[in-house]
Amino acid sequence: MIRVTAVSHYLQPVHEGTAPPPLDAALKQVCQENFRRIDRFIELALLGSGRCARGRALAPDCGLYLGSGMGPMVGNIACQEQLIRDRELPMPFDFINTLGNSAGYYVAKNLGLGGQNQFISRRGASFAAVLTAALVDLECGAVSQALLGVVEEAPAPVAEHRRRQGLAADAAVAEGSHWLLLERDARTGYRVEREQVARYAAAAPRAAIFHDSIGGAWVTERLEKGENCTLADGDAARGWELFHFRA
């Protein structure tokens, strides 16, 4: 039986004209060293994964599954501005951090992980994608433990980011980092069970605030509060897979 043995949830609204709060103090609590050359995306990944794993014993084969619908934004934006607008080569640190697994590198370094390290995306449903990949690996025995999470940035200017995501001009946006620790053969924690259904009607109440992985945010928020929940993945065309989290 696969169970959730730890959860972390970070959701921060981002407003016009004000930068999101610095994470230095929060990172000090979960980071083994003062990492440099990291951007906001990596900070969010370190924060969420660090909080989730804090105080837990991570197995030597613990797999890391990081997802994001939008991916690292600030680094990509910097590269595009340097290259396309300023007609210059991008700075090496900015370029390296555009790769999805740079964040995975720092998370692994921080938590002492040496096993699987994946970055998987699915627009609007990255949490379901990494959850699926982690469950497949747990069930087949490739890993005994999986640390999975999603990270989304909300880079400034906020108005541009709304347009980038096709949101209404007054939509509330947020950055987020949402993580679960799953274990095979744990005795306590939410049970994770899957069910395939052809039709699914119940709409999970969505937060009024938006980022691409808001589904993941909803799950980790519920679990942190001690509430059972069900994540629905799929659509009318292919049917639904329901992930039930039950205490």
Place this chain on the structure above:
Amino acid sequence: MHPVGIRGVGLSCALGLNAVDCVTRLFAGAVVPDRLRLDHVAEPVELSYYRIPDDAPPFDPRRFERLVPAVVREALSGAGLDEDERRRLPVYLGSSCFSIGYSESHYAAALAAQAPDAFPMPCCGYGDLAELARGAAGSVGPVFLYNTACTSAANALLGAQRALASGRHEYALVVGAELANRTTLAGFSSMQLLAQRLLPFAAERSGIVLGEGVGAVLLSAHPEAGDYLLHGGANNCDSHSVTTADPRGESVAAVLRQALDITGTEEVWGIRTHGTGSGAGDVAEAAGLRKTFGAMPPLSALKPWLGHTLGACGVNELVLYRGALQRGRLPALADAGTPDPELGVQALTQQTDAPSGRYLLNHFGFGGNNTALVLERP
């Protein structure tokens, strides 16, 4: 571990516009890369680059709209999937740059038109290419987009194999896609990783040569007699450096050992190395290989033929290597340079027979991400 069958393949790379032509060209002598000019930066950069011969302007992202459907159709042709099976196909896709070319073009055009609201990364997320693949296949299945630098497509193959082995799907479509774009070329130039010639494991090696390639593989959960088999493999990471694996080869050796153990593989008849020709990358791979194998199996390095296709190389080079094995031969380099005594390994310079049995496929990427897969020739 339950192996999956390779039921169809497609490929477009510097060697040609379909898998058969590409494999034929693999045995027809060395390939000299093209020259590509990055000329919209203030100081133009000219570099060696392996281009797909599709007669299209190199940085036009709309090339994906022809190339991705083409390789998907090629992989599905002859596989006999019915409409329902196609609808249910999941798509696993690996790339480093995805379709960033659209963002580059739109931003550049907005700036050129002096649009007051021009902003960078207008097209974001990684999903465009998977939509092209699903459209060509007639699929509404789930999508998994892998972005782990050079191991992306290899990790997509591994994810697909495990999902099929678990019974989640009957078939899976795995795609690797990497096309020339300004960001990747400028980024690698800025990191001073590029060379004129790609010489894996050679003393004279001085860096990588990039290439573009789009490939597709159709996997079946129920292998049939005569199918090449993908047995699965392993993925790990090390925290040595954000650009390369530990040069002592520990994490490389660990992933090779895990891939062999998890697939129950005792004998390996050949290894398709990652072999990028980079100073540090080849050191880590060579060290890991020597730690793992007493008697070294024949080593093939394919990147001198198609370039380093980054996130897509796992699929592109699987298609090529399988094609070579189908001919019963391991490809050899016309010129592998001078052996480097510090590495202690060298890629094949003479073609040799490829018997039935198992073969190892290596992939190592930025951030110390390592993936090894096991392929079997029936």
Place this chain on the structure above:
Amino acid sequence: MDREILKRDLKELIVVECQKNHIQPDRIGDDDILIGSSGDLGLDSLDALQIALAVKKKYGKRIDGGKATRMALKSVNSLADFILAD
């Protein structure tokens, strides 16, 4: 260009570009070894690339992979020499 001002600016550039936030620029010695795990600042080859590109953008002098120009990155003094040379 005043050499003292240049050296001060270079120290600030190094701290900013390499995100060595806990170091005061004026604590970097003119002859401190910049690159290498046995160096005084503990910067690596990726930092070297970042500094090289920042120097190119600010001062127009290119530091490529060649040995002669790599020597420019040895210390703040050698970097100042490189930039001031014709």
